[in-house]
Amino acid sequence: MSKEAQILTECSHCHQPLLERIEGRDPSKVYCCYGCKVVDELMDLDASLIDHSAIDAGPWRYLDEASIRAKLCKFEDEQQARIAIHLPAIHCSSCIYLLENLAAIEKGILSVQVHFSKKEADIRFRKDLIQLSEIAAILDHIGYKPDFKTHLGESRKGRNKLLMQLGVAGFFFGNTMLLALPEYLDGSLQYDPELQSFFRYLMMAFSLPVVLFSAKDYFSTAWKSLRAGALSIDLPIALGIVVLFSRSAYEVIAQVGSGYFDSLTALVFFLLIGKWYQAKTYRNFSFDRDLRSFLPLAANRLMEDGSEKPVGIDELEEGDRIRIRQGEVLPADSIVLDQDSRWDYSYLSGESLPVQKEAGAKIYAGARLLGKSTLLEVQSSVDHSYLSSLWSQDAFKEEASTKKSRTLSDRVSQYFTPAILIVALVSGLIWWQIDSAKAVLVFTSVLIVACPCALALAEPFTAGSMMRWFGRFGFFLKNNTVLQRLPELNQVVFDKTGTLTRTDSIEVQWHGDQLLFEDQWAVATIALNAQHPLAKVLLGHLQIEEADASQVLQFEEASGEGVGARVRASYYRLGKASFLGLSDEANTTAVYLEKDAKVLGYFSFYQQTRDALDQIAADLSDKYSLSLLSGDNAAEERRFRQILGSKVDLQFNCSPHQKLEYLQALQSKGQKVLMLGDGLNDAGALQQSEVGISLCEKDISFFPASDALLMADAFPKLHRFLALSRMYKPIVYRAFALSLLYNLVGLSVAVAGYLSPVFAAILMPISSVTVVVYSSLYTAWKARKVLA
Template sequence: MDAKNCFHCGNEMVDNEAIYFDEKEFCCNGCKTVYEIFSQNDLTCYYDFENAPGVTPQDIIGKYDFLDDEKISSKLLDFQEANTSIVSLYIPHIHCSSCIWILENLQKLQEGITTSQVNFPEKKVRITFNTSLTSLKEITYLLSSIGYEPYISLENFDSGKKNVDRSLIYKLGVAFFCFGNIMLLSFPEYFEVEEYWINQYRGFFRWLIFALSLPSFLYSASDYYVSAYKSLKSKLLNIDIPIALGIIVMFVRSTIDIVFNFGQGFFDSLTGLVFFMLLGKLFQQKTYNFLSFERDYKSYFPIAITKLNADGSEAPIQIYDIEKGDRLLIRNQELLPVDGVLISEKAAIDYSFVTGEAVPIEKKSGDKVFAGGKLNGKNIEIEVLYTVSQSYLTQLWSNDVFQKKIEQKHKTITDQVSRYFTSILLVFAFSVFVFWLFIDVTTAFNVLTAILIVACPCALALTAPFTLGNVLRIMGKQKMYLKNAVVIEQLAKVDTVVFDKTGTITTNKKTSITYEGNTLKQEEIGLLKNTLRGSNHPLSRRLYDFLPQVEKVVPSHFEEIIGKGIEATFNNQIVKLGSSDYLEHISENTHKKTKVHIAINGIYKGSFIFNNQYRKGLEELFESLSKSYSLTILSGDNDGERKILEKMLPENTQFIFNQKPEQKLQYIENLQKEGKYVMMVGDGLNDAGALAQSNVGISISENVNVFSPACDGIMDASEFSNIHYYLQYAKSAMRTIYMSFGLSLLYNLIGLSFAVSGNLSPLVAAIIMPLSSITIVSFVTVMSNYYARKNRKMAL
């Protein structure tokens, strides 16, 4: 009987086993059902990505009934609030682009699923769904029915997601065993020993060498064949094609040598080639994992939260020092960094960072609140349930909703170079091969194999990710935390830098505050202090620290209007503070200064005047930046300090005051229309729109947990004077990439010159290839560290 393949999963079947539907053949009812589901939902283009991409569904009836138990299912959820839940499921069957496509279109297959995102390296899918329309159990059965059954184990759920793929280690071990033994058996051939017993057993040794080469050829090198096959099938040329071709050519040639007794062949070179290439791949994998570890677990956001001590005092604490059982004070617009239990009477939590829905959810005392929510309204107290999950905050920061549509140029360069390099290499290799055929057939095969191996653009492909990954790590250690590697390239392009004033070029820690107006009673000071307690605005924090300690009182109503002011109610007493426009008070502008005006129960009391303390190194920073960048101060305050700033800062600095948040955004947009590449530096509160609009948005952090997902980087306020250093270091990083591109090409040209002349054996080529990768990685590491030290010294 003729064997045929299932249209869905590709498994072999015989005629009498086939199930026919829609003029297609399937191996079982499960595969037919999956195809029917895709057909009914107009998703049959799933099969356009790859022939037979699916997997056979398993019989799972009743297997996941335990998910009906809310106590069990809630343990698996990342987030659960109102009708919105989020779950991350580990799916071992994810293996290709069609898997990603179908798993990111689950909303078309089942009502209630809002979004689904695939993390391909970790084989995970993160699903947001409406619990009133579907359930975790239904989603699990859906995934299983289309061939993507998730791995769910309550005891080993985390370990299941972190399964380590050791296949590369196994393949490397097999390759080393084959290579070592073949080298040992080849010694008589190397030394041309002509002893009688050796001549008698030479044929046996050669066939034993052939047998030992098979595991290395068929198993250890299999990834290269699969990658090359998929690349050709997709009508693309990747860097594994010349490698696979070189290995096959060497094996065929060596087999012919043994069969026709021409010699021992090149099985030693073949197995050595596979071993050294896998060694290079392992080195690459380990280095990538190291960079990933540095990024995920050491580049903590430099944001802090307020911890309430047992004696009632408040103290800032870094988020990764939070422990279970701690009590935290959360202010208006602050992000909840951990899961906790609400202690305060009630709260309004905005989970738009997590779910995309901007409708605040009302919570009452005793309710659970989730990390990632943002408080709207008066300050609250929570008790910590779990320590902070840094990877979870990173996931929020990197949410696609807040990503800017930017061209990833370094990836484009690498891809284009690799693609053209491979096609040119294949043409060149076969041209030289044909040339040598007319001179020496043996040399021709050696030359072909050496060219295909030595000219592999692996090192070329490693250049950008390793350089930018190392720069990310170094910047993180220096308290500049960038969202991803692409931001480094964007920093290198910046030609215009825009600064906010309050909380950005001014410091929250040092200031001189004076009061002007009617004398405030002790009771009024208490109302004012407790109103300010719930705000994160830089002026509010300064004034709060300036006022004396009072008894803590929670307002019955609290509202903060960004860019205007605050209103709070205490036992029918209304406190308003903010700009003169917000209080509808016309002040004398003979001396324009930064002021916070106060009104209690509709009666204007006076204003607090801020004599701003500018950040250390401000004048030197602007002086160095002015030589290469256009500079602007863009502020929501009045222009009372214009003259001071004009004296302090370079002449070419622009000053624009009295700007509302939407006007700041519009100004950035106008600069971009003029062809400017803009970096915005702000405090992340009033500047969220401008930070999002700019090409690069950097948020300054100074013990304030104002989380701005739209920004591209978070910088510790202590590093403010080093902004020019970061910009120069980004340019140096791009310079390092171009230099390493040149070094990689030089490696290839030198190797090719020896290979073409027939003076480079395939084995030596196999050793040179991973060495080139190691050299490139070492070069970019040394250069990025060198530029870090050099630019840092210049900045100091």
């Protein structure tokens, strides 16, 4: 490959494929990210790495407020502070090199440590030399825009606890196995009773942290299930651990054997690996989210002297005046005070086109401002906004949630646990009549050999393996109970805007006789004067640079309806069909054009649908009923009827509450609903559905509360993901069958009195490994076959 070809396809520094093209100061070089650009220029001894005159810390000034900074910083005293900042743009070694060397080129930053897998930078800085807002601005300037909301209020306590439990179990499992080797390999220790006794007591001591710390969640869950009158899979596991430890401790204290501490620690270690394996797939995603996850941390409040002061959104009160700038999200329901503001409601109401608002209009929290800055007056606090009422619905309350479901293991355990207890008791009583000493051995062996460790591992390892394969192809599930609900679904409900349509492009088509250039020029000239959001879209479509706004005479605009103006010798009118007194012929949003009282045709506007949408709908309709809910008007009903088919139920002009009520109506008829959406307006419906899936383009930190996350480029494989999910239960059931077969054979031998607790304990991890290997390999084979 030639050097010129490489420059077009590869980064000049790291040689990774170019996903984003960034030009360097050297015309012959191009980079995949700003990290590579700055590092490469640093290697060329470029002295001016950061141009401070080009850095604007204004948008980040709210970070300097003490109340906000206190929530974000891990440590803070009078001189120094330390903060962990999520930087989603980190993607290669150059990013790490650049960020970790910021301390050398930026005064005030003491140290930077990058955690690549977490896309996180731990920064320590001098408060008297640099402000947090300045650090954020520098990071943004060099291409690493910080995401502070990812860490605000986030708790890693549960994840750290599991890792600690796993680490403790693994450490003592390895050491206990080493201490147990002499017991299995030879009998040399029997000639040194004191050393043998010391080793046995040491193994018992090593098992205590495993039982009391690593396995304590099994005891806690088992106790809670008993109190609730249920038998979870954790109950027989906890019982097996207790029996195994008690029997082992008895043998050591009574000096009649070495116990089974190695098998005990191995059992707990393998069980915790199953938990970790399952959690690893979705640990980087926060599925439980509320309105605050999408609002800014602060807003600019106008003071009495006319100055602006950034304050936390919780401090906003009714009557406060705030200024919102382009691209910012409104934190509370407010009244517009300035003229002609434009707002993006797509993530709020589902309306695909921007909305024009005049002074005095009410704007709801969650809307994003387009265009110039706007002054507003707060009408309600953040917690009393219109959208916050969605989170007061029953769909968001855990006690009323329809999504609680027992795992397959729990369902099996309600029969397995009492059956094992009955078998152990009956066997013990029968042998008590024959040989009381052997009765204790049989009772203990039955409980140990039938300990459902393999049964417990079958589901998490199958779920973890399947979820990891889902993740490789862009589908991330919240937990394994979502896998259980997926095969039960019979209804799929789509949001339209941003879900079935692409948010990055609006397609414009002309319908009518060929439009002369002079008419195109006139339309572009009028569009330059118009305030309607479609005017800019139309300008982009026509691409006439010669248009001159000053050539328009007698310009009149009816807000939201249309415009009229004289251009040169002709009078033009553009707008809705009703504005021109016509019947609407378009099956989408349309702007009709009239010249000198003669209709020339119309421009149609619609967002492009996702690739192969008609085929996706056809694949899904084989097994599911389909519905579409949209906050848009019904202009595109005919178009989506053609794409999705005549059997699909189409609902337009739906508010967020109406979407939720629609799903409730379906569920009252016995339907099991999958909801696929992408915005806050879908949050209630996503929670109400049996399975709610958030569709995400690129920024995975910006999606509503859901059960699963589907990357946009993986959308065409939705029917394949659902098909693979239907294989989940059969795979688990086969794994259960293997486990039960092992238990059946082991129980038969144990009840007959031919199986000692030693061999029973040895068989336990063997059966577990067999089930784990089967579950993982068979799931991987099926996943490759279905998804690849």
